[in-house]
Amino acid sequence: xxxxxxxxxxxxxxxxxxxxxxxxxxxxxxxxxxxxxxxxxxxxxxxxxxxxxxxxxxxxxxxxxxxxxxxxxxxxxxxxxxxxxxxxxxxxxxxxxxxxxxxxxxxxxxxxxxxxxxxxxxxxxxxxxxxxxxxxxxxxxxxxxxxxxxxxxxxxxxxxxxxxxxxxxxxxxxxxxxxxxxxxxxxxxxxxxxxxxxxxxxxxxxxxxxxxxxxxxxxxxxxxxxxxxxxxxxxxxxxxxxxxxxxxxxxx
Ligand SMILES: Nc1ncnc2c1ncn2[C@@H]1O[C@H](COP(=O)(O)OP(=O)(O)OP(=O)(O)O)[C@@H](O)[C@H]1O
Ligand SMILES: [Mg+2]
Numbered sequence: 001x002x003x004x005x006x007x008x009x010x011x012x013x014x015x016x017x018x019x020x021x022x023x024x025x026x027x028x029x030x031x032x033x034x035x036x037x038x039x040x041x042x043x044x045x046x047x048x049x050x051x052x053x054x055x056x057x058x059x060x061x062x063x064x065x066x067x068x069x070x071x072x073x074x075x076x077x078x079x080x081x082x083x084x085x086x087x088x089x090x091x092x093x094x095x096x097x098x099x100x101x102x103x104x105x106x107x108x109x110x111x112x113x114x115x116x117x118x119x120x121x122x123x124x125x126x127x128x129x130x131x132x133x134x135x136x137x138x139x140x141x142x143x144x145x146x147x148x149x150x151x152x153x154x155x156x157x158x159x160x161x162x163x164x165x166x167x168x169x170x171x172x173x174x175x176x177x178x179x180x181x182x183x184x185x186x187x188x189x190x191x192x193x194x195x196x197x198x199x200x201x202x203x204x205x206x207x208x209x210x211x212x213x214x215x216x217x218x219x220x221x222x223x224x225x226x227x228x229x230x231x232x233x234x235x236x237x238x239x240x241x242x243x244x245x246x247x248x249x250x251x252x
Contacts, residue, residue: 016084019178019210020046020069025078027064038064040233042078051204051211053221055238056230062214063108065230066180069212070105071095083177100129104171108182108214110163112155112170118142118162119151122169129174141169144199146192160187168196175207182214193217219243 025042028035038061046052056062067073068080071087072095080087083102090098099105104125112121119135122142126134142151145165155163164187171179179200185193197220203209213220221227222243229238 015048015208017048018045018081019048019083020044020212021081022069023079025068025080026076027061027068027073028076029064037233039068039075042233042235044228044235046210046212048210049204049208050226051201051224052213053224053227054212054214054230054235055216055221055227060230061233062230063182065235066105066182066212066214069178070099070103070180072105100125100174102177104174104176104179104209106164106167106171106179106181106184108186110155110167112163112166114155117152117154118147118158118166118169121155121166122173125170125174131174134173138169138173141173142166145169146195161189161192164188165192165196168199172199172203175203176209178210178212179203180212183216184213185215185217185220194219197223 022044025039027039028037054062068075085098119138123134123138126137145168147165150158150162168184185196188196200211204211215221222241227238227240229236
């Protein structure tokens with residue numbers, strides 16, 4: 001997991017100072033006639049190339065926020081710009097194109113396609129984009145998450161942690177500008193979790209990928225630039241609890 005990633009493509013889009021700019025975001029779910037409020041007037045700026053952890057109690061709206069930032073859900077009010085693009089101005093197909101080109105998403109519940117092997121699941125984003133070398137890139141990314149010997153297993157033939165690592169490989173295979181990750185180490189043992197943290201941080205260092213990580217993992221949050229906490233529908237900046245032995249690595 002320590003080898004450098006491939007160099008940044010030369011046709012990278014221009015860099016905006018804030019990869020995410022969200023203003024006045026509100027969101028609720030509707031169940032029958034009842035409205036379940038989730039976010040209330042949330043404003044968020046995430047600088048390009050930074051690592052941001054999002055914490056908060058179960059049910060506080062962390063997954064919902066990631067769904068908004070990915071354009072998979074629309075806010076009830078407010079606006080979101082991702083990499084300079086106003087999500088509100090895009091239709092579903094254009095949102096899907098944006099995700100395919102610039103965004104990687106690691107879902108809390110993986111969302112792997114059950115009939116496809118690990119390799120085909122991981123190759124899917126590149127194959128859908130018509131890119132060459134999709135299987136080779138997926139094989140390499142699966143190697144980096146420690147799954148070289150599970151390439152041809154289907155999700156039902158993989159453990160929960162292995163499925164999570166396939167989902168991670170799939171989210172990273174197209175080297176996105178933005179990675180939205182919903183508890184990416186939630187199902188992993190300490191050693192595998194550390195290799196996943198290293199993989200995500202190396203992507204950040206080497207390609208400048210902006211990381212937005214929903215996590216209860218204190219080690220992960222301690223190595224991020226910012227920690228935001230969702231509570232009562234609002235986001236609050238909280239101090240990063242640096243661990244002494246990590247301070248050098250973070251500031252290096
Ligand atoms: N499709 C839905 N319809 C109605 N309510 C929903 C829906 N999805 C989520 N909710 C509710 O919205 C609130 C926020 O859910 P969300 O999944 O964003 O929380 P979370 O912070 O990610 O929680 P966890 O840490 O348990 O994953 C919860 O109270 C949940 O019950
Ligand atoms: Mg969640």
